[in-house]
Amino acid sequence: MSRRTEKLSRTPSRTMHIRMGASFLVGALCAAGAFLVWMQYHPFTIYSKPLRLVGEYKLVAPLLACQTLDSGVVPSDKALTKKIQTIITSAEANHNAEDVSVYIQHFNTGQWVGIGENKLYAPASLAKVPLFIAYLKAAQDDPSILNKSVLYSGSLESEDEEDFQPMTVGKTYTIQDLLYRLIIYSDNDAKDYLHNIINPTVVTDVFKDFGLEEPSAQDTGDSMSPKEYSIFFRTLYNSTYLTPDISEAALQILSETKFNDGLVAGVASSTPVAHKFGHRRFDMPQLGQGGITEELHDCGIVYTQPNPYFICVMTKGWNVGDLKSTIARISQAAYQTISAEKN
Secondary structure, eight states, X not given: OOHHHHHHHOOOOHHHHHHHHHHHHHHHHHHHHHHHHHHHXXXXXXXOOOEEOOSSOSSOOOEEEOOOEEXXXXXXXXXXXXXXXXXXXXXXHTTSOSEEEEEEEETTTOOEEEESTTXXXXXXXXXXXXXXXXXHHHHHHOGXXXXXXXXXXXXSSOOOOOOSOOOOTXXXXXXXXXXXXXXXXXXXXXXXXXXXXXXXXXXXXXXXXXXOOOOOTTOOSSOBOHHHHHHHHHHHHHTSSSOHHHHHHHHHHHTTOSOOSSSGGGSOTTSOEEEEEEEEEEEEEEGGGTTEEEEEEEEEEEOOSSOOEEEEEEEEESOXXXXXXHHXXXXXXXXXXXXXXXO
């Protein structure tokens, strides 16, 4: 068994349960406090550093105490907003995108940048992350779930876009195997089998816990904004919902996602990026929405040091190649600006 498997399968102690519950409460209070602060001070809000547990993990920084408010302005954030707005304006003017929305949050300060951050999009495969989290949440109480065997009897939906080795009919896979495929390859067959196995209320509870409305299985419309989506990755990084060990393992899997044409294309090759992309293709142009035929999103954590940050870019347009390029340019602007900041 690999080290990563051991982390996923580790049974949490009573102390860990208490610590996790306390961390989740701290996270909820921080989120509420940050929102109230934003209402009063935005866009001139910065925070002193939150208190975190450091040194034990590579990809998570468990939150121990909420940050506190200081007055002032972070000039680089204003500059970054201007840079991103210029990229978006150019993409729209050149018909490379119809809509582009961005949300970025610094983990060290809580400072954030948003352009159309509350605009709704169809999450597409981004919705696989809450399903992933739901299984890991269940595995905290019963690690044996991950070793449960599933017989693959064939695809439950038509799948024409696979650029990876599909599952083999008649072969047995574990839940952990399906979770890897769900995230790393964005495998829709893995998604369908996982949805059929899990109690739907477990997934619903994740959305309820995060204060979000769960899209229905048949809902392919616009239902998630970049800012809303950030909570899934923020809770993993802060370890406020899952234990630090499981959060670390989850982000390790997300860092192996096989999509390098969006956020990853905009950062240095040595910089880890734990992320998930979502792609939705329309069979017919959406005539009431500028004739768009594609939606492409990429959201995740860029581990530039000493300033890791969350970034989510959601786009609509006509050519997926143009949308990839737009996301990459925004990612590059964010990376160059934030990596140059002093801690």
